[in-house]
Amino acid sequence: MAETQENAEQKIFVQNRRGVAGEAWVWFTAMGLTIGVAMVIGLLSLIGFRGLKVFWPQRAVVLQLQSESGSTQTMAGVITKEQEKAGHYEEGSEKQIEWQIFQGNKEVLGLSYKFVDYTDIQKVEYPLNLIRVERLEYGDAFGFPVSLKTPDGGMIDAGDPAFSGELAKAVKQATRVRKEIKTIEKKQIGKINYAIEDKKIKLKGLERKQKAGTAEAEKINAELKDLFARYEILAAKARQLRDQSAGYVLVYKISSGQEKNLPAEKMVDFYFPNQLNRIERFQRFCHRIFHFLADEPREANTEGGVFPAIFGTFVMTVMMSLFVTPFGVMAAIYLREYAKQGVLVQIVRIAVNNLAGVPSIVFGVFGVGFFVYFVGGSIDQLFFADRLPTPTYGTGGILWASLTLALLTVPVVIVASEESLASVPNGMREGSLACGASKWQTIQRVVLPAAAPGILTGFILAMARGASEVAPLMLVGVVKLAPNLPIDNIFPFMHFDRKFMHLGFHIYDLGFQSPDSEAAKPMVFATTLLLISLVVLLNLSAIWIRERLRKKYVVGTF
Amino acid sequence: MNTMTDDLKKTEPKTPPVTVGQETYEKHDQSKSDVRACITVDHYDFFYGKTQAIYDAHFVMPEKQVTAIIGPSGCGKSTLIRNINRMNELVDGVSHTGDIRIYSQSIYDPQLEVTELRKRIGMVFQKSNPFPKSIYENVIYSLRVSGQNRKSILDEVCEMSLKASALWDEVKDRLHQSAMSLSGGQMQRLCIARAIANRPEILLMDEPCSALDPIATAKIEELIYELKKDFTIVIVTHNMQQAARVSDMTAFFYMGNLVEFGETKKMFMSPEKKQTEEYITGRFG
Known part of the structure; x- marks a missing residue:
């Protein structure tokens, strides 16, 4: 006995001389982390730099x-x-x-x-007088301003000190009018169009029931007439506004010497890139970022903003989270708290884990087959028969897309929720039961609050995965351009049957489907930066909620 | 635990029924006729699967007194106390024969909901287990689960229970802070407050002081002395001195058998069984 002890001591001594055992592994682990961190920082800074550079007004x-x-x-x-x-x-x-x-x-x-x-x-x-004009069509223009034609037939020479101010005024006015026209066309006419379509479908339904000539049909016809009349009034108003705004025309000379005319209503913005000082440059930088975030896309998505895509991504992610969390948590509660732990439960658990490894496109195919064609098709047969053969729910839409993604992310939520339920100390359950609480009361009042931070971790992971997933969405409802948002001011306000835009798909579309890929490249970086920022923002808010919960229930570590 | 009972089976395949407790209690009853029986353990056997943990326990715990259950680890004392409020039913594959009665009602009466039973019996565990809620919500938890939501009643019960568990003065200014901010001893007293908030008839304490320092232990012991005016208390303890200090009656368990049951004073002064004497004096266990 004493001898072996001596041997052991000797061994320790030898080891000490060589250095602490396993020291090399510490270095390896540190190296792994360093490589990971370096890659993440490198990627983020590349995207950040290239994405923000797009908005910086460079000298021309x-x-x-x-x-x-x-x-x-x-x-x-x-x-x-x-x-x-x-x-x-x-x-x-x-x-x-x-x-x-x-x-x-x-x-x-x-x-x-x-x-x-x-x-x-x-x-x-x-040259200081080089002007850069952002236009509604054909992208930006570079040129040397010659003069500005005013509506009253006058002409302001580019050398005139009032020229720049007048041009700015003209563009501002044109922008305002454009906004007004857009309000009329999109909000008011949009509402009427919606109503007209609704009435037409009702008429069609009546025809199908062979009640075409009845009083009911007559009433609808009369209503339709009224709607058309209102439409005409609004359309005339929009036309009038458009005529009104015409007048100012910018005359400029491009580098080849050719002279060009550009009416103010076709201009979005202009600036003299070589006249800006640093503060003005920064202002313009912020201004352009704002318009990128808030505007709708133009010119096959290569110009303008990405607001519909941001909105679509956000609404879809939130809807997905609303679907996936209750289901995932309920499934986890049953698996962990109620189900008798045995072979069957183990098989279920393995199946759930493996579900997380199924390629996402497979979920997309399932979404098309089950949600869109089967469920959506049945809904159309039952509730929207009058509209057929035009599908309402029987085609891709934001509802089916979020359900498909919910299916894709449910394993993540189940696994994380189960882990966190398992980490709630048993003593806590016993304490609650000993107070006369039923099993459900115990879960509801003690176990779930204690497990909430861990469940939220799963929720965060699921959200991050869902927000950045593209492949399945292409099959179940994402489109290149969808100016009609899934939530708007037309009753019933939420249109879950609508197709939508998504930042991830937007990146793909810009980068690989665009006619001028070189022109779309900056937008790809900007959109990527935005998508990453959106995911980070969603995650940070969830983490913030989790930290608040954790402070409230200082128990367990996840 | 399992191996120990297996050993027992090998060495003592047939254990004679021990009825010492019953006799002792009858003697005790004669001397103090005003004391009522509260918990009756009636020829009770208990099994985890096929392993027997309690062999034909038979004794009566008197009302409004402290009964201590002592014995070495794995002797079945925790199993017994956890069966009084049927907590052991959470374990898969348990079974029993015989009966446990609270006054005259069997705890296994099919008419009796197990949640109702547990509302009549408070329990304090070895490891303090406050819920991740505020101090206030912890104390009134049993009222909340019974559907009591009147604030006036809840406030009153909270104050009363915290006073009864000698915690009121320490926490009255921070009732709505998390219970997790308390010290170990305070947490255990909070658990006692929680257990008595519902005014149960019986208070079960499963080694309530084993994780506490001597000062916190002394406080809880004092508290037990106060609480026995209102509650019938059953306490499981490893600490011989503690059993001697706080209890009126003592039951000594060894390997699932009730070896001796009697008045604490008498048992510690002149135990009837040799095994008891050896355990108390620390020669084994």
């Missing part, structure tokens, strides 16, 4: 080019990239550099982006 240049053949050319725009020329690299020769220029004026030049050889550039200038 005018380049004098002379190609090898001797022809000269003037070009205006923003330098977006400097890179080594690909393909023409020969042994021994110098590296050739090329610049990527965003030149705008798509309607004249065809492509927004162009590469120029560094060697061809004769002169680089930053």
Whole structure:
């Protein structure tokens, strides 16, 4: 006995001389963490930098080019990239550099982006009077302002000190009118259109029942007539507004020397990129971010904002959470608190865990087959038969999308909830039962509050997963463009049958389905940054709630 | 526990029924005719699956007195106290023969809801288990689950129970703070307050002081002395001195058998069984 002890002591001594056993593993674990953290920080800072750079008003240049053949050319725009020329690299020769220029004026030049050889550039200038105009169509324009035509037939020369102020006024007025027209068209006319459609469907239903000529049908016809009349009035009003706003026209000269006219109602915004000081630059930066967040997309999503996509993502994630949490938690309570722990329960548990590993597209296919065609189709047969063959619920929509994602994330919630229920000390349950509480009262009043922080952890994980999932959504209701939001001011306010836009799908659409991928690239970064920020924001709010709960119930650690 | 009872089966396959308690109690009853029987354990056997944990226990605990149950670990004393309010039914595969009666009513009466039974019997556990709620909500928990929501009544009960458990002065200014902010001793007194809030007839205490320091222990012992005016108390303890200090009657269990039951004073001065004497004097256990 004494001998072995001595041996053991000797062994410890030897180990100490070599260094503490397992020291290397500590380094390995630290290395793993470091690599992970570095990757996350690298990715986030790349997306953050490229995403925010989109909004920064860069200085614009005018380049004098002379190609090898001797022809000269003037070009205006923003330098977006400097890179080594690909393909023409020969042994021994110098590296050739090329610049990527965003030149705008798509309607004249065809492509927004162009590469120029560094060697061809004769002169680089930053003229103060270069103007950059954001337009409703054809993207941005670069040019030198010539004059502003006023509605009364007058003309303000670009050299006039009042020119800039007048132009700003004209754009502001045009924006206001555009907003008014949009209100009329979208809110009021939209409401009437909705009502007209409703009445038409009712008429169709009556026809089907062979009551076409009855008093009821006549009444609906009369109502329809009234609605059409109201529609005409509103449409006339919108037309009038449109005519009113016409008048101001900006005349400018693009880099090739061509003179162009641009009516003010086609302008969104303008600025002189080389006249801004730092504070003005920052103001414009914030201004552009605001419009990116609050506006609707234009020009096949490559211009304008992403508000419908933000809203769609948000509503879908919240709906998914509302579906998944009660179901997941109830399932976990039954599994942990009521079910007799045996082979069957173990099989169920394994099945639930494996469900989390099923590829998400499979859930999408299931969503189409079950929710859309079977459930939605049946709902249409039963409640919306008059509208057939146009499907109402029998096609992808935000309801089916959130249910599909709920299905996808339910294992996460079940597993996390079960873990947290299991970690509630048994003594607490006994204490409650000994007070004369029933089993359900015990779960409701003691176990669930104590397990709430852990359940919320599962909820956070599920939400993060759901908000960033794209593949299944493409099958069950996400579309490229859906200006009608799923929640609006038209009764019944929530239209869960509507298709919707989603930031994740928006990224895919911009990056890979866009006609001018180069032009869409900045938007891809900006949208990615936004999606990540939205997920982080949702998570942070859930974490905040969890911390508050944890303070309230200081028990257990999750 | 299982191995111990298995050992017992091997060494003493047939244990003679021990009825000492009954006799002792009758003697006791003759001397004090005003004392009523409260809990009657009537030839009670208890099994975890096929393992027997209690062998034909038979004794009577008097009303408004403190009965201490002592014995070495695994002797079945905790099993017994947890059967008085049927807490052991939470364990799968338990069974029993014989009966336990509160006054004249059997706790296994099918007419009697187990929640109703537990409302009549308060229980304090070895490890204090306050709920993750405020002090106030902890104390009135049993009223809440009975559907009592009148604030005036709840406030009154809360104050009364906390005073009875000698905690009122320490917590009266922070009733709505989390119970988890209390110290260990305070938590245990809070659990006592919670157990007596419903005015039960019986208070079961399963080693209430084993996780406490001597000062907190002394406070709880004092409290037990006060509480026995209103409640019949059954206490399981490992601490011989504690049993001697707080209890009126003592039951000594060994390997699932009730070895001896009697007045504490008498039992500690002149135990009838040799086993009891050896245990009390610390020669085994």
